[in-house]
Amino acid sequence: MPYMLDRNRLHDLLERERQTYETRLPRSRAAYDGAGSLLGRVPMTWMNKSAGRFPAYLDEARGARVRDIDGFEYVDFCLGDTGAMAGHSPEPVMRAVRDRLGFTAMLPSEDAERVGAELTRRFKVGLWSFSLTATDANRWAIRLARQITGRPKILVFNFCYHGSVDETVVTLGPGGVTLPRPGNVGPPVDPALTTRVVEFNDLDALDRALSHGDVACVLMEPALTNIGIVLPDPGFLPAVRELTRRHGTLLINDETHTFSAGPGGCTRAWDLEPDIVTIGKSIAGGVPIGAYGVTREVADRILAEKDADLVDVGGVGGTLAGNALSIAAARATLEEVLTDDAFAYMTTLAARFTDGVAKAIEGLPWSVTQLGARTEYRFGVPRNGGESAAAGDDELDDYFHLYLHNRGVLMTPFHNMALMCPSTTTEDVDLHTALFTSAVRELTG
Ligand code: PMP
Numbered sequence: 001m002p003y004m005l006d007r008n009r010l011h012d013l014l015e016r017e018r019q020t021y022e023t024r025l026p027r028s029r030a031a032y033d034g035a036g037s038l039l040g041r042v043p044m045t046w047m048n049k050s051a052g053r054f055p056a057y058l059d060e061a062r063g064a065r066v067r068d069i070d071g072f073e074y075v076d077f078c079l080g081d082t083g084a085m086a087g088h089s090p091e092p093v094m095r096a097v098r099d100r101l102g103f104t105a106m107l108p109s110e111d112a113e114r115v116g117a118e119l120t121r122r123f124k125v126g127l128w129s130f131s132l133t134a135t136d137a138n139r140w141a142i143r144l145a146r147q148i149t150g151r152p153k154i155l156v157f158n159f160c161y162h163g164s165v166d167e168t169v170v171t172l173g174p175g176g177v178t179l180p181r182p183g184n185v186g187p188p189v190d191p192a193l194t195t196r197v198v199e200f201n202d203l204d205a206l207d208r209a210l211s212h213g214d215v216a217c218v219l220m221e222p223a224l225t226n227i228g229i230v231l232p233d234p235g236f237l238p239a240v241r242e243l244t245r246r247h248g249t250l251l252i253n254d255e256t257h258t259f260s261a262g263p264g265g266c267t268r269a270w271d272l273e274p275d276i277v278t279i280g281k282s283i284a285g286g287v288p289i290g291a292y293g294v295t296r297e298v299a300d301r302i303l304a305e306k307d308a309d310l311v312d313v314g315g316v317g318g319t320l321a322g323n324a325l326s327i328a329a330a331r332a333t334l335e336e337v338l339t340d341d342a343f344a345y346m347t348t349l350a351a352r353f354t355d356g357v358a359k360a361i362e363g364l365p366w367s368v369t370q371l372g373a374r375t376e377y378r379f380g381v382p383r384n385g386g387e388s389a390a391a392g393d394d395e396l397d398d399y400f401h402l403y404l405h406n407r408g409v410l411m412t413p414f415h416n417m418a419l420m421c422p423s424t425t426t427e428d429v430d431l432h433t434a435l436f437t438s439a440v441r442e443l444t445g
Pocket residue numbers: 081133134135136138161162163164221226254255256257280281
């Protein structure tokens with residue numbers, strides 16, 4: 001007989017965990033209730049995404065550990081949703097920040113060439129430029145793609161996330177139309193004017209969408225990571241490359257999360273050939289940074305555009321982009337922390353984590369998917385973004401998040417995602433396995 005989730009039992013367990021959370025964290029609760037000067041009570045409105053009524057407040061974080069202001073310590077598998085994939089406050093990055101006298105001076109620093117060369121070794125595309133966020137890296141990559149192709153639209157996959165880039169806050173409607181994603185805040189124009197959208201792993205739909213000849217670039221994660229992890233079907237990515245080339249469309253790999261696949265993300269791990277790679281979050285050890293790299297051919301096309309103002313107010317760039325602090329932190333992170341050896345270790349740990357979850361959910365219609373150092377469970381077995389969205393279950397998410405939180409383990413608020421960093425240990429992974437297994441048993445009886 002197929003498994004039927006007992007919703008009443010889930011409600012009761014969730015209520016129990018919510019109460020435990022509220023009584024355990026009086027200082028966090030008071031900080032939240034007393035916040036009168038912040039929009040939505042938090043420094044950024046998305047911090048209200050908490051399984052409890054209020055978020056736990058940060059005291060300090062080091063390595064794979066976070067401590068909240070009530071004095072509880074957690075094993076952190078959230079790692080700032082990848083921003084802290086190098087671990088919190090890694091020593092080489094702390095040193096680089098301390099030694100970097102002058103954070104932002106409108107002058108290039110010599111570290112930048114080192115960082116560019118290392119990114120080239122890892123991601124194959126040869127020429128790099130920096131931003132402060134992955135969102136801006138994507139935004140500027142899209143502008144460059146439009147400029148050199150002369151085409152107005154971009155294409156993304158259903159239920160992608162690439163940051164708060166206007167063109168990407170969309171969803172796939174009936175008959176293949178582009179709709180604003182539910183909740184899209186003040187879209188500047190109807191996104192159907194800027195964007196085509198198809199399901200991941202649907203090559204026929206991709207071919208049809210590109211055949212209009214108006215798509216400047218496909219912006220994609222080589223595996224979806226923001227609606228659970230959805231892996232590409234065998235042959236999908238080579239076919240995407242072939243189709244984009246055939247239709248004169250540039251291919252942008254957003255490796256911000258899929259960097260977990262290895263030192264050069266999916267691009268190197270799977271031998272992909274994008275025209276542009278974008279990345280952010282983790283490559284400066286938690287100091288804000290983003291980057292985009294282009295092939296020499298794309299670079300030549302960009303630099304040949306005499307009417308594109310890349311130096312002043314043409315729409316690509318920011319005052320603090322490429323600042324000396326971000327770049328110094330990136331050099332330390334890439335050369336000393338997120339090394340090839342570190343990725344091998346983190347991936348082994350993620351495999352152990354995945355095995356533990358797979359055993360705990362045996363017999364349930366759920367799945368767990370690993371992508372290098374990252375792993376995620378989902379309440380279904382989806383093959384594309386739409387199916388994965390349909391498998392979402394907020395109550396189940398909240399139950400597991402709170403169960404784990406109340407017992408010393410942090411997961412990523414927007415996902416059931418766990419990421420390993422160089423200081424995560426096998427004991428940390430085994431603690432999660434034990435707690436997750438008992439949470440599943442309590443739920444399923
Ligand atoms: N690209 C991807 C794949 C992401 O997951 C995110 C954020 N989760 C971004 C870009 C944007 O990153 P940021 O919010 O740091 O700009």
